[in-house]
Amino acid sequence: MKKEVSIIGSGFSSLAASCYLAQAGYQVKVYEKNSTLGGRARQYKQDGFTFDIGPTWYWMPDVFEKFFADFNKKPSDYYKLERLDPAYQVYFGENDSIIIPGNLEAIYKIFEAEEKGSSKHLEKFIKSAQDNYNIAVKDIVYRPGLSPLELVTPETMVRVTQFFSTIRKQVRKNIKSNKLIQILEFPVLFLGAKPSNTPAFYNFMNYADFGLGTWHPIGGMYMVIEAMVTLAQSLGVNFTTNATVSSIKINDKNAVEGIVVNDEFIKTDLLLSGADYHHTETLLPNNLRQYSEKYWDNRTFAPSSLLFYVGFDKKLINVEHHTLFFDTDFDVHAKSIYDTPEWPEEPLFYASFPSITDDSFAPEGKEAGTFLIPLAPGIEDSEELRNTYFDIIINRLEQLTGQNVKESIIFKKSFCVSDFVEEYNSYKGNAYGLANILTQTAFLRPNIKSKKVKNLFFTGQLTVPGPGVPPSLISGKIASDLILKTYK
Structure with missing residues (x-):
């Protein structure tokens, strides 16, 4: 008889794990507390406008290709990708911006025009970033974080100094233009930490940016969610929405025997949680929680966010997709x-x-805009503060891009710290999980497998490998591989 595995949450990591486990013959049931699937990557629609509620950047397309290839599929079987050119635009002041092209040779020219000689330094930097990408993303990040020895390979040993230097030091060693420095330090923000705290080895994110490019799935990031759900269902995965898990029931052998969903006990052989790690442990008896409140309070979290979803009744000028x-x-x-x-x-x-x-x-002749301000998790959140900051960024948008937009706003919807808590049970309302700093890397992150409950596993941005959409896909594979290895 097939083993039953229940999965809490339906974000990228949960969906990935559900596909792998179903493919391996497990009977997989996914429980999502919200009314639609996708976790943080849901959609919001209003008045003919569509918004990706969560992730809007499609980077590292090879990770998506690898995921679908594991099921003899391709992304193009489900959605159409378009490489953005320009990739994005960065404003530094009024009518002062740099547009990043969609190919590396053109980027070298942009750098050289801004700072003579910088393109040679960039070329060397990107070569190092590509080498690190091939080591990290094609190998190390797929390891389960069970031992520090996972990080010890011939390739990492010759780069050991990069783990004890920082992106900031590496970037500023040869590049002097503050604008170019900011552009090169920007990608590590996807890792949820300051460039001054992020190991230099993580420059592989710059290769993800300049080398692999910025892409857009037509229809938005939610098309990726729909693709993964379609794949999961074809493999036999069962989904239940509006399903609140309020308790994890443990037997006298310290194993999960079932979960309470909408006040109903549901028996299961195994439990995998893609929900917030801290929240999941609060569903357990105190003595079976691995991490204390003090532990969580002392972690370095990636930011939360104040988001606005805005409908404009005209097309905007002097801005790019990103x-x-x-x-x-x-x-x-x-x-x-x-x-x-x-x-x-x-x-x-x-x-x-x-x-x-x-x-x-957006309807013809109109524009959909999503705005994001990174914030500290756990800070005060009120409608008054949200409105104050909306005025700040809209005024800046008008000033920097030389256009009037306030009178063209049809509607706005906000999403902030308290919404992350309410919608996703997110610890302190964090948006991206734990920051990828040296002391929170690989085996130093919360465990994929519970050390106190025999058949309880975790996946997602608070465990390995870390924040972001591609790492979430990888986390789902790591968790499913560990389950399959444990119960082979």
């Missing part, structure tokens, strides 16, 4: 996230206008 506003001091903003948690006085922010690329996001 536009970054780095016209204020990054270090000051980062301090308000990581060092002295508070609302930033002059926030950096990011805007996505997918309707520039994809007509499905």
